[in-house]
Amino acid sequence: MNSLKPTIASETTLRPASAGWGTLAGFCASLVGIGLARFAYTPLLPAIISAQWFDPSKAAYLGAANLAGYLAGAISGRSLAARTSTAFTLRAMMLLASLAFFACAWPVSFAWFFAWRFLSGTAGGALMVLAAPTVLAHVPASRRGLAGGVIFMGVGVGIAASGTLVPLLLEQGLRQTWLGLGLICLVLTAIAWRGWPTEHAPADTPAQHRRPAANGTLKALYVEYALNAAGWVPHMIFLVDFVARGMGQGLQVGARYWVLFGIGATVGPLLAGVLADRIGFGRALRVSFIIEAISVVVPALGLGSIWLMISSVVVGAFVTGTVPLVLGRLHEVLARHPAQQRSAWQTATVGFALFQAVAAYGLSFLFSYSGGNYSVLFIIGTSAMVLAFVIDVVAVRNANGQ
Incomplete structure (x- = not known):
């Protein structure tokens, strides 16, 4: 594994992404992982019950599965990135969130649906932990407020879309709605794919502060x-x-x-x-x-x-x-x-x-x-x-x- 690290680092160093492109990638990540993966389920809940995919009590548990997965992703996100690279993990989590939408288009069973809603939350938690810090480390301090605002605006766009886009998609059918959301997430993942910055920002290079910050x-x-x-x-x-x-x-x-x-x-x-x-x-x-x-x-x-x-x-x-x-x-x-x-x-x-x-x-x-x-x-x-x-x-x- 150690022999792979220099290769990964050198590749990301040779293709540094601009702060603006990285900010766009962060926006896409928050929109996919939190804005859509979590909040799009709220307006879908009545449709799931009406279509008799699941009864009301089971459908509520499916909503909780995403929150449980979010916690798991927040805890494990950095560990996953340490085993490969941050950019790889970010891409994988965006793909996982997209795949979860496609998988939920078929209510195979309660366990199937629960597992994919949990994995969707896991992707969202990992993206929340990794995406913004990775990008902001490359943004000048004077512009971090604006850049962070743009990144997390993706969550708000997802909330707004949950009340507008989802009802429009539901006119085509419940299964088509899940597929449509998955397709949107794939497009956003493609936009963000090459936008992630280098693995290590210049600000992270000093090694003289190794003691914990007693603060x-x-x-x-x-x-x-x-x-x-x-x-x-x-x-x-x-x-x-x-x-x-x-x-x-x-x-x-x-x-x-x-x-x-x-x-x-x-x-x-x-x-x-x-x-x-x-x-x-x-x-x-x-x-x-x-x-x-x-x-x-x-x-x-x-x-x-x-x-x-x-x-x-x-x-x-x-x-x-x-x-x-x-x-x-x-x-x-x-x-x-x-x-x-x-x-x-x-x-x-x-x-x-x-x-x-x-x-x-x-x-x-x-x-x-x-x-x-x-x-x-x-x-x-x-x-x-x-x-x-x-x-x-x-x-x-x-x-x-x-």
């Missing part, structure tokens, strides 16, 4: 990112139901708020990246915590439709926009320890996935236990955002006082 700010960042994952759950899971049943406005009106959520998710990373390039990732992150806290609590206050629309757009924007902010902040915190940046991002992603899953199940239980009290869910989400802000402020003050 309380880094640990605080892990907690803040995980709390954000929990804080978004009320909107991500209960927003449509809150409008449809809680406000008595029906499913069609509730779906419109989800479209607004998707629009926010599409532009959020780009706007957050531009803000970070202007005022720095740390300040931008604290500003985002304040805005998120205000926006998440809006449904609990009963302020009316206009405010709820604003809340939907803003929270959607930060669901995707906070990701490049946290990754950029991580790069700032570990600026003198570049070799640790990828492993730190993996830790943050795993913590995010765990907290999101725990919050989803926990708030669902609380919702049932409270007799359908929506307000308490949004208040808990707001509390998580406020706590993230407080932790960040305290961590920065402690770091400045050292």
Whole structure:
């Protein structure tokens, strides 16, 4: 295996990709692995049940399979890349996500479908851990906010597509929809194929910082990112139901708020990246915590439709926009320890996935236990955002006082 390493390294060094091409590859990866592989399943769920592929309870378990796979991919992504190369792993994971769509076009059995939904999530988790850090290591620091925003905009585009493209494809049939999504993913994989940067960026070459970065700010960042994952759950899971049943406005009106959520998710990373390039990732992150806290609590206050629309757009924007902010902040915190940046991002992603899953199940239980009290869910989400802000402020003050 060792004899292969110089060959792989030399090939990638001889064909360095531009930062712009790498950013496009990262965008395609987030669109395929997260935007489509995860979020396209939501509008497909009623069609799967209506076509009697699976009953409602089994179909819900199939949705959970993707989340479980995502966690597995986030944990194993770097190990997979270490055995071959990062570029090889990124290409393989995009192909795997594409293949999963084709495989799901035939409901052979519950186990078959579960396995492919799990593998689809695994691909998404690995792509989240590997794609952005690989690209951003080659982007000048002054442009990392914008580049990160473009990369993670792919997630928002996928959310928006889940509410627009999928219904159009479903007019041709359920099986044709799965095949169509698989074809789109293959095209995106082909676009990204030669766009991945060299295996090692110049910034990663110094070897003098081999000790772990003893940094309380880094640990605080892990907690803040995980709390954000929990804080978004009320909107991500209960927003449509809150409008449809809680406000008595029906499913069609509730779906419109989800479209607004998707629009926010599409532009959020780009706007957050531009803000970070202007005022720095740390300040931008604290500003985002304040805005998120205000926006998440809006449904609990009963302020009316206009405010709820604003809340939907803003929270959607930060669901995707906070990701490049946290990754950029991580790069700032570990600026003198570049070799640790990828492993730190993996830790943050795993913590995010765990907290999101725990919050989803926990708030669902609380919702049932409270007799359908929506307000308490949004208040808990707001509390998580406020706590993230407080932790960040305290961590920065402690770091400045050292």
